[in-house]
Structures are given as C-alpha cells and as structure tokens.
Amino acid sequence: DAGITQSPRYKITETGRQVTLMCHQTWSHSYMFWYRQDLGHGLRLIYYSAAADITDKGEVPDGYVVSRSKTENFPLTLESATRSQTSVYFCASSRVASGTGNTIYFGEGSWLTVV
Amino acid sequence: AQKVTQAQTEISVVEKEDVTLDCVYETRDTTYYLFWYKQPPSGELVFLIRRNSFDEQNEISGRYSWNFQKSTSSFNFTITASQVVDSAVYFCALQAGTASKLTFGTGTRLQVTL
Numbered sequence: 001d002a003g004i005t006q007s008p009r010y011k012i013t014e015t016g017r018q019v020t021l022m023c024h025q026t027w028s029h030s031y032m033f034w035y036r037q038d039l040g041h042g043l044r045l046i047y048y049s050a051a052a053d054i055t056d057k058g059e060v061p062d063g064y065v066v067s068r069s070k071t072e073n074f075p076l077t078l079e080s081a082t083r084s085q086t087s088v089y090f091c092a093s094s095r096v097a098s099g100t101g102n103t104i105y106f107g108e109g110s111w112l113t114v115v
Numbered sequence: 116a117q118k119v120t121q122a123q124t125e126i127s128v129v130e131k132e133d134v135t136l137d138c139v140y141e142t143r144d145t146t147y148y149l150f151w152y153k154q155p156p157s158g159e160l161v162f163l164i165r166r167n168s169f170d171e172q173n174e175i176s177g178r179y180s181w182n183f184q185k186s187t188s189s190f191n192f193t194i195t196a197s198q199v200v201d202s203a204v205y206f207c208a209l210q211a212g213t214a215s216k217l218t219f220g221t222g223t224r225l226q227v228t229l
Contacts, residue, residue, distance in 0.1 A: 031215045033215075033216060033217075035219075040221060041221060042119075042121075042206060042219040042220055042221040042222050043206065043208075043217075043219040044219070045216050045217075045218075048215075048216050058216065088158070090160065094215045102210075102215045103150075103162055103165050104150075104162075104210075104215060104217055105162065106152075106159065106160035108158065108159045109158050109159065109160075
C-alpha cells in the first residue's frame, strides 16, 4: 500500500525558474490538498481539489498553479519561483467526496529551496 | 473563518513527566472535527486522533489522552509518562464547512530529555 508519494523530496532551484512538485496517491481518494509549512505559520493550504478537473484556492495560492487531470495525481507548479516560496510542501488526500469528518493523510513532504 | 491557536510554542520536559499541549479553536459551524497530528524529526505528519463536535467524551489511547471541551473551545492533548520518542512537533487542526480542508495551528514543539 504505497499511499501518497511526493517527488522530488528535495529540490534546490533558482529564482525565476519553474518548478513542479508531483503528488501521487494510490487510494483513489476524492480530495487532494497542497499545504506549505513555514516556521511560525504551521501548515497553510495552497490549493485543494475535490475531484478530477475540480480545483480551488486555499489560503495562500498566489504564485502557484495546480491541475488534476487524473484522480491519483495532483501536481503543484511554481511558475516563477521566488525566495519566499522556500518551504516544505506537503501533499495530502482524504476519502469522502463531501462533508467533513474525513481524515486527511499526508505525504512525506518536499523540501524546496529557492536561491 | 476558522482559526486554531496553539499558544505553547515549545515545551521541554524530563522523561516520565506528564505534559499537556493546549489547543483552542474558533468556528461558527456547529458541525466540525478536530484533529491532532504528530511531526517527528523525520518530518512526516502522523495522524493521531479525530474528534467530532458532537462527542465530548474524553479519549484515551495508551499514554495519550484528549480532553475536548466545547464550553471553552478547547481540545487539549496530554501525554502521560512522556518518553524521548514523544519528542516532536504536534499540530492541532480544525475541519469545518463543506470541504475537507484542515486549518492548522502553528504547532507545539515538545522536547523530552532523559
């Protein structure tokens, strides 16, 4: 049971470059999420998706783009990376298509440094 | 809007001490869920517990216990007889509304020493 896998796990990139973080889940969960973790802020939601081809903004979406052409994949793209996007990025998923009370499971995180 | 406050940034205890991590939440929804996650030094987020707003019974799982009080909007987490392996950052989170997304607190770093 692979769960959620993120790649790359570690990435250093230069300011202005485009970077894509990949997320793949094997549970066929409806919901998928991208969070970023920064000291003093906890985890903040960037984007989420309720199903394939349905995405919505979270708390901090600026500078990021997502897509979800297949249920199992939810890539996050930084179109032009900035130093403020240096962070740890977590992908997550949950089972049920609607409502709350659904446990969200997280991937292992992707450490991104923008220099 | 949802909000979660973890006022304790960092706590240090000696092994075998009991420790309580505080969590206060804000929401206007009447149906909501509260979560605790553990983030050990390796970095992954480990799910610990989920509690719905209609169930105020305290829960105990081994050395872990949770106290949910709607009257004070708190969902505190106690570790009894702490161990070095409990050293981690602990996050409290709130899930409310129509989507499944979580609102996290800023986390409490727990350091357990010998």
